Each structure stands twice: as structure tokens, then as C-alpha cells.
Amino acid sequence: MDNSALLFQLASKGLFVGLLFGVIVWSSRDRNKYRKLVWVTVFLTFDVIMFGAFTRLTDSGLGCPDWPGCYGHSNPIQAMEHIRAAEALMPDGPVTVMKAWIEMIHRYLAMGIGVLIIAILVISWRFWMRSGKTIPQFSPWFPLALFFFVCLQGAFGAWTVTMKLQPIIVTIHLLLGMVLLAMLTWVGARQNTHVPVAIEGKKLRLPAFLSLLVLTMQIALGGWVSTNYAALACPDLPLCHGAVMPQMDFEHGFTLWRSLGMTAAGDYLPFDALIAIHWTHRMFALLVVAVMGWTAWRATRIAGMEKVGRALLGALALQIVIGLSTVSLEWPLALAVAHNGCAALLVLLTVMVNYKAKIAGQTGDLSTADRIDSPTLAASND
Template sequence: MYRRLVILSLVLTLVVVVFGAYVRLSDAGLGCPDWPGCYGQMSPAHAAEHIAEAESAAPGGPVSLPKAWKEMIHRYLAATLGFIILVIAVLAWRQRRDPDVRPGIAVLLVGVVIFQGLLGKWTVTLLLKPAIVTGHLLGGLTTLALLALLAIRVAGVRRRFASPGLIRLARLGLLLVVGQIALGGWTSTNYAALACTDFPTCHGSWWPAMDVGNAFHVVRELGMTATGDLLSHEALTAIHWAHRLGALATATGLLVLMVGLMRQGFGRMAALLALMLVGQVALGIANVQMSLPLPLAVAHNGGAALLLLVLVLINTRLMPARAWGVAGRKTHENAYA
């Protein structure tokens, strides 16, 4: 039961993360402007009258029946996931003597999910503040990564010796991916994905005019500077360009990691990493060239989650060898025997 629930929750978390991106990108984040219900009701069907009034007062605004359903379905899925994680934590604590069970991670997950619920509430009640929305995204991916650690353990994935240098590269790759996801979330929550509509340059320049200070000021309203002025196009350009530069740095770091993996006999993981990286870069370019079509934008978010899972898997599989010269050679001899 524990193993099945861990795998189920991992899959459900991926669904929640991707569907959350769909809700955000389809401008349905305020489809129900209160929390946890919709106009105090359990479902948009029960709040149809209030939704109709809000839509008639602001046609084309953030509130409509389809948007309300998108928002509430996301909440239903998240609540279901939270309940499953709570059950996992209870089972993990009961089976804490089992070497394949990690009760500490399971209990930590409960805390992360509670904080995620608060971020979800603040996302709505604080009207999509970029810092809150980005934090909510990162919290979802933290949940995904922690569940991946539990799933890898119960799946019996074997660890193999790797050199200290390769382990450092894997950790750097994970940090680069996390940083790039944060930049991507900041770009999306500030609606800066189309601040540059050409590629590889931006506005025909390799270094466009940018307002970095206002772009990365964390405590502010959506679309506003910290002083309450409208966020300039130069600030949006700075956000977008930082995401592109981050993509370049991340791709470079992951390419170096791939070479290291292949040299030390981790060819399959290198191939999987290459597949994820190429897909993400292609989706990023296509989103710019095709003016951010919703399916591609959602796929780009899903690809980021999958890339994170691959980096978690790689870091989990690499076992440090104190005597690399002996243990590493024996491992490779066994692997190719």
C-alpha cells in the first residue's frame, strides 16, 4: 500500500503541476476570487449566479464559469494529493524500521503541502502577486522532487559508484535546473514570455534595453513596480532575457554533465537527460516563434518538471566512492561483464 500510494502521489503531483500551469496560462487563476470554495460554495455549479453577475459586470475579465471550473478542479486535485500524502506520512511512520521507507521525508512532505495550501490561498486573496505565484510553483516542484526520492527508494533503483567530480557536476546540474525553473516561473507570472518576440536576439539586439532593478524587485503587485508605477517594457525584457541567459547556462552545465555520465558508464541516464534537454530547448524556442500557444506553453512547464525528475534520479543513483580508483573500476567491470 505504501509503495502504491507513493507512485500514485508522484503521478498526481505531476498532473497537479501541469494543470496548475494550464490554469495560470489560460488566465483562470482568479476564476474563483475566494478560497477554498468558489463564492463560498463547494463548486462553480453552486455559485453559478454569482459567477454570472461577475462576468456580466466585467465581460472578458478573470471570472467566468469555464475559468471557475478550471480553478476548482485544480483545487480538488491538490486537496486529494494532500490527503494521500498525509496517509503516506502515517504509513511511513508506522513502517519506519523498513530500510526502504523514509519517514523523515514523508513528514517533511506534509509540512510542504500545508505551506503549499497557504500559498494557493494567498495566490488568490493577494491577487496573483508574482512572488507568491512563483513560490507556489516552486513549492509544487519541491513536492514533486521529494516524492520522487520516496518513489526511487521503494522502486529499488540501484546506486552505482561515481567519481567525486561527476557527483559535483550532477549537483550543479540540479541547482542550475532549479534556478532556471525559478526564472521561468518569474517570467510566466509576470507575463513576460513574449517580451522578446524574435530569436535568438531580442528586439534585434544581443543586449536589449533593460530595467533590471524593477524587473527583479520581489515585493510588488502584478504589473507594477514597488512604487506603484506600471512595470515598463524594459523591465519585462530584463525578465525574459534573464530566462534566456539562464537557459544557456543550464544547457551548458547539463551538456558537461552528459559527457561525464557517458565517460563513466551512465549512458542511459545521459541519453535520457539529452532527450529532456533537447525537448525543453525546442519548446522554449517554439513558444517564442509561435507567440506562446497554450498547448506548447503548458508542455514547456511539464517538460521542466520532467527535467527536474531526471536530475533527481541522476543525483540519487550516483554513489560516492571513497576509493574511486578501485571501487569504480570494479563497478564498471561488473556492469560490462
């Protein structure tokens, strides 16, 4: 299949996914369809993060070893001859029919996010211009940043495949997915009607930012654990191989630019390096729990932030339980995927805490839900 036909067929599949979720927006009873579109995109991005974790944890990242298609085709059905041949050659290898479908479905869903972000950009620009550039919630600059960011994420998705799951590339791909979720959540928060937050909420700005910072670092460490297959390097709890400080190789473990399972010099990665990766993620989790737990508890004490504070505390507790269970139960697939999903939920809730801390003390502002039907915008739509 020539490249133009391949790209057209893949774009059609991404457009189909986008339109499918667009129907959900259009058929909803929410008067503010733009807000609904943003939050539906948040939902899809959250799902793609979890499905991406499923793709990675089932070793399906190379289920189709080329990009953007599968053996030059837009779906595994057309590439079945090549997939069957690769599977026959290596039955336990990276290419199987199931893994090919998992990888391509992940790509289709990711393209659907791109379609929805383009829709958000176009609609925001249209409303921004028709409102006389008077409604900040419709400013197109943030959606424009989302568009360029999702293109960057797509590039790292391609490099994940073409560079054969190089750990640093896969980890950055995961991080960018989480950042995209955070950006979309911020856009969604701008569209919501918020309960007024007490002026004391301003004091939470620094703790909320620190919580987001340490959470991002922990997700990066978790991605490094996953992409280096170090999840079972420490099989016991609370110690690691019966010691607080087991023998570890930080130099090789945290050399960033190297091939999967190899050192920078091309030798096999020593097991002590995997222990160092896992142990660091586990120890840093203690700091994350302390900082985020303190921030969430303080949020529950501030009027207008109680609900999001309690939700963040609950999600943090759930993540602790899932993290401990994945190790003690030897990393079952369902719990491993849930661990990634709960990390995404923590990102979403921490962004909401940051947003509420930002608007603390503000009163008298109309929400987008109120302004969208204002005379100025309504007249411009006639």
C-alpha cells in the first residue's frame, strides 16, 4: 500500500473514533457543548493512558513493528500474512495477532484524541472571535498549545516503535500522556462552574504545585520501572531482598540513553541495576505520599475545596493499596494497569486542586456556562 493511501485510511479511523465521541457530545443534554467536548476528551485521554499501559504490560508495543501502519497496512487484517509469518518464526515474540490488534487499537484511539483536540481548537477560536475576544475561557491559545503537544506525543509514539522500545523514549511517551491529561483537565476546569473557594485556599498554591511536581517525578520513576521491566526486582515488602539498602547499581540503572535491557556499552543490564530502579521508585513514593497527603488534608479544611481534597486523599490511599498489592501478588496484569490508571487519576485531581487554589478568593465572575448564552455571543451566532 502506498503512503498516501495508508495515511488516508489511518486518518479515516482516527476521524471515526473522534466522530463517535463527538456524537456523545452532540446528543448530551448539557447546554454547553464545548465544555462537554473538553471533558469527553479528558475521559478518552484517561482511557488511552490506561490502554497504553495495557499495551506496554502485555509486551504489545511492537505488535506492529513499523509505524504508522502495520506492515505497511492500516489494520492487522490486511497485514495478517506478515503477522502469521512472524508469529510462526517466534511464537513468544513481540509480534502476534493479539498484540498487533492491541497496538493498532491504541493508535486508533490516540488519533481520535487528536481529532477531538482539533475540534476543541476550532470551536474555541470560533467562539473567541464571535464573542469579541471577551470570554477568557474561550481563548484559543491553550487549545493551540494542546494541538502542538498532541503532535509531539504522536512523534514520541512513533519513536517508541521505530527505536524498539528504548526505555527513555517510552518513559517520555508516558509522561507526555500524563501532561496532556493535565492540560486538558485545566481547560476543563476553566469551563466548569465552581463553588467559591475561601481566601485561605491561596495558601495552598505552593503545596498544590509541589504535589504536582513530586507526582510527575514519581510517574517518571514508575515509567522507568515499567519500561526496564524492573517491577519484580524487589519481590518482598517492606524490605528489598531482606535489606533496607540492598546491593544496587545506580550507574547502569539510571543511564538514560541505552537500548532496552542493555547498558550504554552494549552489555546486558545487571540485575543490581534493576533493583536500583525499583528501590528508588519505592522510596520516592514515601515522599509523594507525605507531600500529597498533607496537601489533600489541608484542602479538606478549606471551604470550596473539601470534595476535591477528600477525592485526592481517597485516590492516594487507593494507589498505595494497589502499589503494595502489585508487589505482594507478583504484578498481576489487572493491578498493574490499575496502578497506571490511578496515577492518571491522581494527576487529574491534583490539577483540580491547583486550579481551585488559583481561583481562591475570587467572587462575582460568571462561569462559561452562564456566558455562553450571553446576549453578545448569542447575537454573534445569529
